[in-house]
Amino acid sequence: MNFNLGKQISRLMAIIALVLVSFSRTGAQDAANGKSLFETHCTSCHAIESKLIGPALGGVSDRREEAWLLNWIKNSQAMVKSGDPIAVKLFNENNKSIMNSFENLSDGEIKDILAYIATGGEKAAPEPGPGTDQTGVTTTGGAASEGTPGWMIAAIMLALIVIIVQIFNILKLVSDYTSIPFFNSQRTNAQLMIIFLVLGLFGAFWEFANHGKYMLTDNAASEHGSSIDLMFNITLGITLFVFVVTQITLFFYAYAYRGREGRKATFYAHNNKLEVIWTIIPAIVLTVLVLNGFNMWAKITDKAPEDAEQIEVFAYQFGWKVRYPGADKTLGQSNFNLISGTNAVGVGVKSEYNNVLEEAKETLRALTDERDFLALNTNPTPEEAEEISMVEKKYKLAVGHHRRLLALANNERVFDGTGEDDVFPNEIHLPVGKAVNFNFRARDVIHSAYMPYFRVQMNCVPGMPTKFWFKPTKTTAEMRQDLAAQGREDAATFEYYLFCAKICGAAHFNMKMKVVVETQAEYDAWLKEQTEKNSPYLKSETPVKADNASEASKEIVLN
Template sequence: MHLKTDFSKQMNIQSGKNFTRIMMLSALILVTFVQSWAADAAKGKDLFEANCTSCHAIDKKLVGPALAGIGEKREEAWLIKWIRNSQAMIKAGDPIAVKLFEENNKGIMTPFEQLGDEEIKDILAYIATGGEKAAAPVEGGVTEAGGVAGTAPAQESGTSTWMIVVIMLALFILIVQLFNILKLISEYTGKKFFNPNKTNAQLMIVFLVLGMIGFFWEFWAHGPLADIPNASKHGVFIDNMFDITLYITGFVFVVTQIALFWFSYKYQYKEGTKAVFYAHNNRLEVIWTVIPAIALTILVLNGFNVWSNITTKAPANAHEIEVFAYQFGWKVRYPGADNKLGQSNFNLISGTNDLGIAIPSEYDAIMIEAAKTLEDLETESEFLGQNDDPTEEEAKAIADNKVKLKRAQGHVNRLKALKNNERLFDGAAQDDIIPTEIHIPVNEPVLMRFRARDVIHSAYLPYFRVQMNCVPGLPTQFWFEPTKTTNEIRTEKNDPKFDYYLFCAKICGAAHFNMKIKVVVDSPEDYKKWLKAQKPRYNASEPVKTALN
């Protein structure tokens, strides 16, 4: 009996130990999974911002649909194929892909052939987190920011706005009625309660004083917001030019406003006073013509001098980068081992060649695709041509087919004309690098060459004082020398999360506000390391052999 009891105790102890081990192992596995998921989501955030935010948001529709809950609606394998090349799935007849294409006005989603399966999974993991959320509600239904959870803050804000409008309207009506009452009393008694000319003259001085207070307060309160740090060599001259212009025009503004309101006060209407007829004064004419002319000449010559200095030919050792604009994002391209950017042509743009780079294999693929499209349209044209008495809808289909057929024939003809173009297919594009963000070295010249695919965009780098239009069919360029690394500007701004970005400064469509790409300024050593770690788009199995090796 005692042996059984002891044995039972030992078994219980051993079972307890085993249970503890199993629980600890399970907890370790769970923690490892959570950490792994979190790491994936963190990587996914960077990839999402670099590739997706120009057209998508997680919680609302932009150009493309909102992405919240997408992982629950579609299988992961399907999503990976869709993100990599949606057009291929549509052409293959995938019913879900075709439906989405039709529901979104047949908008063509940018292909992401450069993303691997794991990178796309990271993006999906980030989307599953819900992205950047507002402060969570705390007990009592109040957020950490002090607002009421739900829609209350928006309703409160809307109510406050309407209350202000109603109060201002009521005050206006009250003032008008007050003046009407005073006018009636004046007419009834024959006595003037106020002199409108004198009152208006006095109000001129009031407006002058309040206006000047507002003018200088605005500079004091909000001026620092426009004074962003300069991070380029030529930016010093841009800032000096801006300051000179501001000081001159600011001085002229203050003087002219004081003169305008003071003269209105001084020469107010008075009974018995007659205005002097002042026809002409040569000295005055010369003064107010020569002084503005001198000021404008100084501004124009100074601006011309600065512009001439910053638009000179780029140094021979400048790092060359192509920046390609499209609705609504940016693509960048670096030269590979030959240190030379390959040629490109808009006719070569396709689902797998979004920059239209001169790659022979891509040319063959798009030629086959264009020829197949032309063949299908010709078959459709023959079929539609058999209808001798088309309905209104059928007549529209016939007209649409003619337009598409003409375009397809033109595309095929242009592609045929490029086939033996040795200057275009010189082999330089084969090792070009197409990363998801821009990296540039500090204190070394950088030449950016700009192209655009669809409409006019404007590349804007505010901290580097760089802005240049990106025009379809008209390549432009701008070279500059960055002077502060990303880490240095973070220290200066006391913001460890700050990043440089390249924005679009030209209103180019619905998602213009979201069109940006991250810019990283590295030390020369870090830049070389980053560049060596990149792989060419069309030779991804081998590491890049750059001219820096």
């Protein structure tokens, strides 16, 4: 009864959401909010139509009860451990990839996401909005909708090869039979050398003409980026010159000195003068390039200016968290032991510490009991032995976690209060023309924060905080204008992004976060709004307000 009711309700909700979306876009608050939440939290592992890391989500509200979904999304591992049959089955079906827990999402927010999924994700007509590049989508869609042209071409090419081989075989038979040489391998190969050279150089030029405008060589949006671009272009000029000259020489020699009957090669075994020349010249050119790069590198990796904005970017499987320092302009200290559902980056905040410690104590107590109970079994079967060793492993982790948390208790440095006012927005915003110091951390494996348009890349290494500072010089709007001037089709919808560039697991390809550069005034306004909305620890003392954070902490208390 209950099951059916839940199903009906969720169906109804889905239908309502659908109707709302299709009839009045503006009124579909739920699905619209769900869309942004979906893109922030889910797309790294899920798509609506197809399986990614996790299963396809289309029609998920029909497949499962809503209550089940809420539990699952908040903490899937707890469900697997509790032995929920569907949960265990799902976990095994998906190669035991662990789904992130979203304890910080409120029921309302999850329902919004479900409503958005029920709309089918607007797959038919992608809304030209932030992050959706119209041309890109059509190109992608095109490849899919035209069936399998690539396959056909590949098959045709294969057939062509077979035909070429056959033609050669036939010609060879004919020439053997008539004893007329039909082709002189020396001459043909020499001619092919020239053809290859010409086609190759033309191909490189064609590619450059077509895609050159997408190359990041003269549109840096940061101060140091412009110098990198200059150096890149100088290096490109030199290498391109060497490339063209040596390739032409190589293929031309191959053609010009092809073997002919009765000809003898020139015996010319060495020339020290020549050797010296072509050792010294590359050495000098490289020295110039090195010194140039050397100076730039020193400048780029130098200390950030005192007044730089401090921002923390925290990488995890699979996504990014950003942290702004709040009113005190100082990022709070953090510790990996403090990470929890409500404290994603492990900021040193006393109230969070107490929660985590409480939880750790609870876990430890439960595991101690379980371990003591299992120890009574003196003659375990192999399966039981496996379970015992699993529990033992967990117990060791729990002991370690608990011990480290206790050691943190009076750590003045971690709980210096600077973390209380930290702000956690869902996007990165930067003021134009002001130095920003990015502090990178990672939770689980190495990630790499890559922002190509700022010419910025730095690995995020667990246990080793890294830094990169730069000064953005173009707002998003200015960049769009510049790109439009370069003739880029995607200029109108251009956004800066933060990508992951270091292989970090299944959804490595899908870690991105929007970066917005704006004027100081816009930035200040945005930061003010974010401070009100997304600074959970500042408000945890004064609850009531029905925003994400306080609702999330309430959930925890209820749990």
